[in-house]
């Protein structure tokens with residue numbers, strides 16, 4: 001007990017003594033904001049003298065002290081320290097500590113909310129964290145191109161495209177959306193939006209339908225359009241950059257549908273088989289598909305349909321639908 005106490009005091013003393021010298025700064029995300037993706041955590045260490053290690057604690061889970069003292073690291077990153085954190089959904093208590101050798105020299109804390117659900121309102125009083133304000137970008141000038149020309153922006157080569165130097169990692173997934181894959185970032189993100197740069201050029205479905213005009217035609221011809229599609233919420237189901245699922249879905253189809261239609265999966269759906277077993281909705285191969293698993297989307301169109309149940313193959317009745325997979 002006594003030992004712990006004195007260690008604590010030494011550390012506290014060190015912080016008080018050195019807080020001016022070791023200006024540890026959390027550049028992103030800022031305290032009291034919320035983020036919608038767990039993308040980056042960016043720390044600046046200060047240079048006089050340099051910290052040799054950094055540790056990060058998120059909701060009580062502490063990393064080891066990460067060594068940032070090597071010549072190679074210094075040459076490439078200077079006093080910048082960038083990691084991809086694993087935020088917990090909801091509130092995240094972040095503690096970053098800077099070390100010289102084994103001695104803890106500096107500490108910053110922040111509370112950041114990770115809003116991972118699309119269909120929930122962000123917590124009251126918190127503002128959305130936005131990075132691309134001119135003032136904040138200053139810390140990156142010198143190593144990254146923060147004022148790219150139109151010609152540079154249209155370079156599809158990730159080794160040369162100015163957005164790729166920081167955002168390349170977001171495309172490291174099996175299914176990359178057409179325009180993102182060729183770094184047409186500024187087709188969708190306005191270069192001249194203000195006060196912050198790179199806001200989407202258009203809201204909601206309008207942006208998507210510029211290129212996916214055939215979808216608009218399809219919705220217009222349908223008797224029934226699915227709630228979120230009608231509301232223009234393409235992003236409720238699709239990721240505009242990259243995804244581990246086919247069709248750029250944000251989650252596997254079954255989980256995606258079930259996330260809004262929780263009641264459907266609680267009771268037997270479609271029919272009961274022998275012995276009263278409910279009809280499978282996942283976990284078996286879709287006999288009418290091309291090898292993918294059965295899911296809600298095997299029987300329902302995701303966007304629109306001839307009836308409100310939006311059955312596949314334009315089926316107007318259950319019977320027509322059943323026959324597509326059950327021959328007898």
Ligand code: HEC
Pocket residue numbers: 027040042076077078079080082136137138139140141142143144165166167169
């Ligand atoms: C001292 C130079 C330096 C400074 C200053 C700097 N960076 Fe970097 N950063 C680098 C280098 C070098 C890389 C690796 C680039 C590569 O692999 O092509 C990098 C990569 C990155 C990455 C990608 C990391 C990954 O692997 O996913 C991000 C994000 C990033 N920097 C953000 C920033 C931000 C934001 C700033 C300003 C607040 C900044 N950097 C300032 C040198 C720097």
Ligand code: HEC
Pocket residue numbers: 028037039040042129130131132133140144145146148153162163164165166167185186189196197198199
């Ligand atoms: C110096 C690194 C760096 C460069 C270069 C960079 N970004 Fe970012 N950008 C970030 C960081 C860090 C964030 C905040 C974390 C995140 O969302 O990934 C961010 C966030 C964003 C966001 C979300 C809104 C916001 O401001 O937080 C958009 C959109 C974006 N960047 C687009 C672009 C585009 C388009 C380019 C190329 C013209 C670009 N970025 C170049 C580092 C960079």
Ligand code: HEC
Pocket residue numbers: 036037163164167179180181183184185186187188189200207235240241
């Ligand atoms: C098809 C249009 C489109 C393209 C192409 C596109 N984006 Fe986006 N991006 C969006 C939309 C829409 C959002 C969501 C904005 C929001 O949530 O308010 C977004 C959000 C972001 C964010 C915020 C974090 C996130 O993942 O939601 C970043 C960072 C980003 N884009 C970077 C890029 C970069 C870098 C490229 C080029 C490789 C790119 N985008 C290409 C439409 C696009």
Ligand code: HEC
Pocket residue numbers: 177178179184187188207208209210211212234235238240246247248249
């Ligand atoms: C600049 C033009 C452009 C914009 C804007 C655009 N897309 Fe795309 N989209 C494409 C291209 C090109 C493909 C690849 C087409 C292909 O491979 O058949 C694609 C593919 C897709 C796919 C996958 C199709 C498949 O068969 O797997 C989906 C889903 C999609 N886009 C949704 C969206 C959404 C949602 C938006 C709005 C956030 C959007 N797109 C905005 C050009 C665009």
Ligand code: HEC
Pocket residue numbers: 205208209212215226228229232233234235236237238246247249253297302303
């Ligand atoms: C409720 C979820 C949901 C919403 C909202 C949604 N989609 Fe989809 N979308 C899907 C699913 C599921 C697929 C099928 C993916 C697969 O299995 O290949 C799909 C497929 C697509 C495809 C490729 C196949 C096709 O049908 O042409 C495009 C393009 C597309 N969506 C565009 C859009 C656009 C544009 C919007 C907004 C107007 C939108 N989606 C809204 C769930 C959705």
Ligand code: HEC
Pocket residue numbers: 119226227228236237253256257258259260261296297300301302308309310
């Ligand atoms: C973002 C939330 C959301 C997601 C994700 C979603 N839905 Fe929906 N769905 C709705 C809303 C809202 C309605 C309209 C409810 C109403 O009008 O009563 C609806 C209506 C429906 C209906 C018509 C219900 C009726 O009363 O006739 C069907 C069928 C349906 N969804 C199937 C799906 C399928 C299949 C998926 C996955 C591809 C899916 N939904 C994903 C929100 C969602």
Ligand code: HEC
Pocket residue numbers: 254257258261264265269270279280281295296297298299300307309318321
């Ligand atoms: C094997 C085919 C099949 C699968 C798989 C399937 N459905 Fe259905 N679904 C139907 C049929 C058939 C109806 C009834 C249509 C009617 O009577 O007009 C229906 C009706 C619905 C309705 C409207 C009525 C109601 O029960 O609320 C919703 C919403 C719905 N399904 C959502 C889903 C979701 C979400 C999933 C995945 C968890 C799913 N369905 C999986 C065939 C299927």
Ligand code: HEC
Pocket residue numbers: 270271272273274277279280284285286287288294298299318319321322323324325326
């Ligand atoms: C998209 C394909 C598909 C559609 C459409 C479909 N089913 Fe099925 N159904 C399946 C699959 C896959 C199984 C599981 C078969 C297995 O386990 O071998 C199944 C199983 C069943 C079973 C259980 C059989 C048993 O022996 O336990 C019944 C009953 C059933 N379906 C009835 C229906 C009815 C009624 C409809 C129309 C309302 C329908 N199905 C529509 C794919 C489908």
